[in-house]
Structures are given as C-alpha cells and as structure tokens.
Amino acid sequence: MTTDTTTTDDASPGPLGRYMDVLELVAAFPGALTLGDVSSMLALPKTTAHRLLKGLVKAGLAREAVGGRAYDLGERLTRLVHATVDDDWLATLTSPHLRQIIEDWGETCYLTRLAGGRVVVAVSQSPDVRWRGYVQPGIEMPVNAAASAKAIMAYQDHATLAQALAQPLPIVTANTRNDTAWVESELEAVRERGYATCIGEIDEGLAAIAVPVTLPDGMVLHALAMTGPLQRIMNERLPERIDALNATGATLAKALALGAKIRERGAN
Amino acid sequence: MTTDTTTTDDASPGPLGRYMDVLELVAAFPGALTLGDVSSMLALPKTTAHRLLKGLVKAGLAREAVGGRAYDLGERLTRLVHATVDDDWLATLTSPHLRQIIEDWGETCYLTRLAGGRVVVAVSQSPDVRWRGYVQPGIEMPVNAAASAKAIMAYQDHATLAQALAQPLPIVTANTRNDTAWVESELEAVRERGYATCIGEIDEGLAAIAVPVTLPDGMVLHALAMTGPLQRIMNERLPERIDALNATGATLAKALALGAKIRERGAN
DNA sequence: CATTATTGTTCCGAAATTCGGAATTGCATT
DNA sequence: AATGCAATTCCGAATTTCGGAACAATAATG
Structure with missing residues (x-):
C-alpha cells in the first residue's frame, strides 16, 4: 500500500524517469559504464538495470560499446539535437566574432535567440x-x-511579452525579482540605455551585460552577451564593453540576415 | 514457440519505441507541433498521444512551448548531448583550422576521433x-x-583493431567491401601512403580522403578528413590536398595535446 | 454576444507490461 | 581445471499502460 494518493502528482518521475536516470549516467561516463555500475550507482536490481539499458539501446538513445562490456550514447540522440537546433549554421557564422570578443576582453560571451517564445x-x-x-x-x-x-x-x-510574462518566472538568488511590474520597468530601462544587465540575479557573484542584435528589417531576435564576475564586468570600463558588443552585434546582424537568406534559398 | 510474441525479438520497438516516434516528430517541427498533429500523423488515439507527450515533458526530453499549444525539445536533451560529447572544447579548438581548409579548398572537412572503440x-x-x-x-x-x-x-x-573488425561491417553501396582481409590490406596501404581514401564506398558519387592526426606521444586518436564529389576530390590536385590536410593535422595535434592537458588540470 | 467547432484533458475497466528474486549462462582470471 | 564475477534468462505477482468515451477549455463562427 505504499502507493499514496498521487492523483495528478506533478512531481512523479513519470514512466521515463528511471530510463532518464540511466541515460544521464551513461552520458556522465560515456563508453565506460557497465551494467553493474548502473545497478549499484542507482541502487537498482541487476535485472532492472539490464532491462532499462536494453530499452535505451533499442530506442537508439544508448548503444553498447564495441567491447560489449559498456554503454555509451546512441547516434539518434545526437542526431536529434543537431537536427533540431539549427543553431548549427548559426554557430559557424558567429563563432569567429565571438572569439574576437574573447581575445579582446577575456570574458565568456554568447549569442542567444528567440525560439518559440x-x-x-x-x-x-x-x-x-x-x-x-x-x-x-x-x-x-x-x-x-x-x-x-x-x-x-x-x-x-506586446503579445509575445505578455506570453513570456505569463510563464512562471524563477527565483534563483536573493537578487532575483519576479513581479511583472518590475520586469517591465527593467525592459523600459533597456530601451532607454540600449543595453541590458543582470546583476547577481542568476548567481550571486556573477553579472552579465547584453545588447540586442537588430536585424536589417528592424526585428530583434538575438542578443549578444558578455558575462563574468560581478566586479570585473560592472567596472569603469562598462561603456567600452557595451560599445564592443554593439559593434560586433552590428556585424552579426548582417551575417545573420545573409545566412537566413541563403538558408531559405536552399530549403526548397 | 511459447507465444506469438517471441522472447528475444530484436525487431520489437521496445518500451520507448512510441516515445521516440513522438520525440522524432517534435524534433522535426520544433515549437510548432500540436497534440492533434501527433495524434493524426502517427495514427495514435488522442489520449495516447497526450500521455506520450506528457511523459516526454516530465522526462525533460520535450517541453511545452510558451503559447502552451505546441511542443518543442527539452533542455535536458541538448544538455545531455553537449555534456557527453566533450567534443565541445574540441570544436572550439579546431573549428578555425577546419574553416581555413574550407576557405582554401571549398570542400567539406571534418575531424573524427576514436571513442569507445x-x-x-x-x-x-x-x-x-x-x-x-x-x-x-x-x-x-x-x-x-x-x-x-x-x-x-x-x-x-592489434586488440583494438580486432574488436572493431569483430563488429558487423555494413555494406552501403556496390563499392563497399566488408571482408576482414580486404580491410586489413586497406589499412596496410594507409600505413604505406600515409593517408586513407573512401572511393564511393559510402555514397556512389562521393569520395573522401583522410590523414591521421598523430599526437606528440605518437598516439593516433583523431583523423582529419575532406570529402566531396568523387571527380573533384580524386583529381590531379590530390597530393596538394593531402599536404594541406597533413599541415593542418600537425597544427591540430599540438592544439589537441595542449587542450587535453588543460582540461585534465581542471578536472580535480 | 451566443453558439458552435475544435482541441486538450480526465476517468476508468480491461489488457499487457513491467518488476525483481532466483537460477543460468558466459567470460576472464587464478 | 576451477573459481569468481558479470551479464542474461526465466517467471509469477503486481503495477502499469492502453484507448474508448465523457468532459472541459479554448478558438472560430454567425
């Protein structure tokens, strides 16, 4: 009778729960994880671990290593991701520019994009x-x-924004705010300054700055950001950083627009 | 023959079969696939499609789009792949060099590595x-x-090679050979010439050439390859191509060795 | 604004699946 | 040979899934 109520319990692992646990483990030790390892690390009976692994293999999510005594990730998994995330060409296109920023500033930087809201x-x-x-x-x-x-x-x-704000907004650190009014004022500030900030709102000691990448048609679907330790990012050279991001952003905008056009041409 | 459903039936989809079908569909139309679409495209009852989708969401493999009326791939999926394939840093390290080859030769090129045999x-x-x-x-x-x-x-x-040859070797085109003796003679030819070829053995009209990337300690764990239409790849400029690959390969070897050392240092 | 389609969700009995202990096979080491 | 360990098969008991039918929520229409 250990089955409690569990009517529509959102916290239940679901039918795929244990499969995912195993898969996660396989991903952590690719090509070197053996059945016994899974069994003992997840405290599962050998039989169960065996069945789960075979299930993953049959589904193409995992595969047996050549020796036969270990498992690693299946091709299907990587294929799924790479097929979906068409950020593939986007990476090719933008990586050099991002690397330039790294050389100049020595900070982590990244490009984000709007995808499905x-x-x-x-x-x-x-x-x-x-x-x-x-x-x-x-x-x-x-x-x-x-x-x-x-x-x-x-x-x-307004519609896109409203949808985004309707989602549950996570609280991560003591500096995180999740009331709609505050977010809207923050966005207003972005429009005034031309750049956005994240000051310890995701990790206490970290900050990030970002500028919109405005495409030739005026749309903003991407942002270019730089992140690092709070003191280092938000110091007196902040204006310079913003300028650098904006300059690269302008370059990226052209490249992205061109890339999209080429891609579209090939999709017939 | 106890029952119709044979015990060790390799062709059965397995418990995850239908989940994967749905996931594949989600990947094909990310952010735009609705419950009804899944139901009709896979000829599943609405109820079943619903349950499968929710299962995927719960497992983190899919997630509902912001509008709530569609599904796309979950973060966990991409994270799994990117975490596992530690080719991540490898890509950062080698992409520029590969791109150089593209600029010089206008052909597709890629780096492969030995992973789990x-x-x-x-x-x-x-x-x-x-x-x-x-x-x-x-x-x-x-x-x-x-x-x-x-x-x-x-x-x-010899052990590694023997294991690889013990695997079932696929026949893809009329030019593909899969007898062990032939493969070994082919490998011998590689050692003599210093480079490997694939002439219509994977796709009738395509060829590829590849050179080993020899690390400072003498090990070969990577190869650098160029591929394209058969006539264009295997023409009179082949020696030049090989030279180019070898030159880049030498550069890559140093970069890879250094990268591995740095990575190792950080893994404490 | 009321009405109608359409789409997404919940319910629930029947059926098939999974669950995991115990026994068996296969492999590598002594 | 003999032993130890890991992987695999077997099988009854129990839980899960399956999908039709009813229900709720949203969008489309008059």
Missing part, C-alpha cells in the same frame, strides 16, 4: 573551460533575470 | 548547408568504408 543560448564561447557548464547551447534564459533575455524581450510586441 | 565525427565544417546531414557530430564512421576510420584504425594496436 523563449530565449535560449545559441552559441557560446569561453576562455575558460569551467564556464562551459554555465551557458550551454539550448539552455533557457529567464526574462526576469538574464541580461540576454531582457535585451531581446525589450523589443518584442 | 568506434570512430565518430567530432567536428565538421562545410561550405554548403546541404552537407550538414551527411557528416554530423556523433555519427559513427565504419572501419571498412570511411576514410577517416581507416586513417585512425591503421594506427591502433
């Missing part, structure tokens, strides 16, 4: 490997906290 | 978007056909 990271470049985990392609940037999201949302029509 | 694409750059589908990161290169796989496998110890 959300702002997600499209391309990111960092001088330090340890930043990789922070801004990964595909990660969503909340409107009420991230500079890059503010920079984009400040230039959307 | 298989050769998989790590980074790929192409002048033409339409090539994207061909060589995508994560895709496996068969030892008996792909130039990049031959280039790597030619320099592995």
Whole structure:
C-alpha cells in the first residue's frame, strides 16, 4: 500500500524517469559504464538495470560499446539535437566574432535567440573551460533575470511579452525579482540605455551585460552577451564593453540576415 | 514457440519505441507541433498521444512551448548531448583550422576521433548547408568504408583493431567491401601512403580522403578528413590536398595535446 | 454576444507490461 | 581445471499502460 494518493502528482518521475536516470549516467561516463555500475550507482536490481539499458539501446538513445562490456550514447540522440537546433549554421557564422570578443576582453560571451517564445543560448564561447557548464547551447534564459533575455524581450510586441510574462518566472538568488511590474520597468530601462544587465540575479557573484542584435528589417531576435564576475564586468570600463558588443552585434546582424537568406534559398 | 510474441525479438520497438516516434516528430517541427498533429500523423488515439507527450515533458526530453499549444525539445536533451560529447572544447579548438581548409579548398572537412572503440565525427565544417546531414557530430564512421576510420584504425594496436573488425561491417553501396582481409590490406596501404581514401564506398558519387592526426606521444586518436564529389576530390590536385590536410593535422595535434592537458588540470 | 467547432484533458475497466528474486549462462582470471 | 564475477534468462505477482468515451477549455463562427 505504499502507493499514496498521487492523483495528478506533478512531481512523479513519470514512466521515463528511471530510463532518464540511466541515460544521464551513461552520458556522465560515456563508453565506460557497465551494467553493474548502473545497478549499484542507482541502487537498482541487476535485472532492472539490464532491462532499462536494453530499452535505451533499442530506442537508439544508448548503444553498447564495441567491447560489449559498456554503454555509451546512441547516434539518434545526437542526431536529434543537431537536427533540431539549427543553431548549427548559426554557430559557424558567429563563432569567429565571438572569439574576437574573447581575445579582446577575456570574458565568456554568447549569442542567444528567440525560439518559440523563449530565449535560449545559441552559441557560446569561453576562455575558460569551467564556464562551459554555465551557458550551454539550448539552455533557457529567464526574462526576469538574464541580461540576454531582457535585451531581446525589450523589443518584442506586446503579445509575445505578455506570453513570456505569463510563464512562471524563477527565483534563483536573493537578487532575483519576479513581479511583472518590475520586469517591465527593467525592459523600459533597456530601451532607454540600449543595453541590458543582470546583476547577481542568476548567481550571486556573477553579472552579465547584453545588447540586442537588430536585424536589417528592424526585428530583434538575438542578443549578444558578455558575462563574468560581478566586479570585473560592472567596472569603469562598462561603456567600452557595451560599445564592443554593439559593434560586433552590428556585424552579426548582417551575417545573420545573409545566412537566413541563403538558408531559405536552399530549403526548397 | 511459447507465444506469438517471441522472447528475444530484436525487431520489437521496445518500451520507448512510441516515445521516440513522438520525440522524432517534435524534433522535426520544433515549437510548432500540436497534440492533434501527433495524434493524426502517427495514427495514435488522442489520449495516447497526450500521455506520450506528457511523459516526454516530465522526462525533460520535450517541453511545452510558451503559447502552451505546441511542443518543442527539452533542455535536458541538448544538455545531455553537449555534456557527453566533450567534443565541445574540441570544436572550439579546431573549428578555425577546419574553416581555413574550407576557405582554401571549398570542400567539406571534418575531424573524427576514436571513442569507445568506434570512430565518430567530432567536428565538421562545410561550405554548403546541404552537407550538414551527411557528416554530423556523433555519427559513427565504419572501419571498412570511411576514410577517416581507416586513417585512425591503421594506427591502433592489434586488440583494438580486432574488436572493431569483430563488429558487423555494413555494406552501403556496390563499392563497399566488408571482408576482414580486404580491410586489413586497406589499412596496410594507409600505413604505406600515409593517408586513407573512401572511393564511393559510402555514397556512389562521393569520395573522401583522410590523414591521421598523430599526437606528440605518437598516439593516433583523431583523423582529419575532406570529402566531396568523387571527380573533384580524386583529381590531379590530390597530393596538394593531402599536404594541406597533413599541415593542418600537425597544427591540430599540438592544439589537441595542449587542450587535453588543460582540461585534465581542471578536472580535480 | 451566443453558439458552435475544435482541441486538450480526465476517468476508468480491461489488457499487457513491467518488476525483481532466483537460477543460468558466459567470460576472464587464478 | 576451477573459481569468481558479470551479464542474461526465466517467471509469477503486481503495477502499469492502453484507448474508448465523457468532459472541459479554448478558438472560430454567425
């Protein structure tokens, strides 16, 4: 009778829950994770672990390593992501420019884009490997906290903005605010200054600045951002940083527009 | 023959089969696929489609678009891939060099690496978007056909090679051979010439050439390859191409070794 | 503004699946 | 040979899924 009420319990792992746990583990130790490892690390009976792994393999999410005694990720998984995220060509197009910023400033910078009403990271470049985990392609940037999201949302029509604000806005640190009025005032400030900030609203010690990337037709679908330790980002050289971002942003806008046109031409 | 559903039936979709079908569909129309679409396209009852979609959402593989009336891919999916394929830093490191080749030769080129006994694409750059589908990161290169796989496998110890040859070797075109003896002679030829070829063995009209990337310690874990239409790749300028690949390969070897060292240092 | 289509969601019994303990096979080491 | 360990198969009990039908919510229409 251990089954509690669980009517429409949102917190339940769902049918795929354990499969995902295993998959996550496989991803953590690709090509080196054995059945026994899964069994003991997740405290699952050997039989169950075995069935889950085989299920993943059959689904194409995982595959057995050549030795046969280990598992790693399946092709289907990577294919799914790369097929969907057409940020692929976008990365090719913009990486050099982002790298230029790194050389000049030594800070992590990234390009975000509006996708399905959300702002997600499209391309990111960092001088330090340890930043990789922070801004990964595909990660969503909340409107009420991230500079890059503010920079984009400040230039959307009312409907898009309203939808975004209707979503639950996360509270991450003590500096995060999630009341609609505040967000709107923040966006107004962005429109006045021409750039957006995130001051300890996602991580206490970190700050980010972002500028909108305005396409030739006047639309803003992307933002270019730079992030790093709060003191270093928000120091007296801030105006210079903004100028640099704006300059690169203008270049990117042209490249993006051209890229979209070429891509469209090929999609017949 | 106990029952109709045979016990170890390899062709069965498995428990995740229908989930994957739905996920595939979501990936095909990200942010625009509605419940009804899934239901009718996969000929599933509305109820079933609904349950599958919710399951995917709960697992983090999909998520509802902001409007609430559509679905797109979840963050977890992209995160899994990007976290696993630590080709992430590798891409950062090598993309510029690959792009240089594109500028010089106008052909698709890519870097493969040995991962868990298989050769998989790590980074790929192409002048033409339409090539994207061909060589995508994560895709496996068969030892008996792909130039990049031959280039790597030619320099592995006997055990590794034996394991690779023990795998089922795919026949893709009329030019594909999959007998072990032939593969070994092909690898011997690679060691003599210093480069590997794939002449219509994966696609009738396409060819590829690849050189091993020899790391400072003498190990070969990567290959650098160029691919394109058969007549264009295998023409009289072939020696020049090989030279170009070798030159870039030497550069990459240093960069890779350094990158690995840095990465190792940070993993404490 | 009322009405009608359309789409998304909940309910629930029947059916099929998973669950995991125990026994078996296969592989590598001593 | 013999042993130890990991992977796999077997199978009854229990939980889950399956999908038709009713229901609710939203968009389209008169």
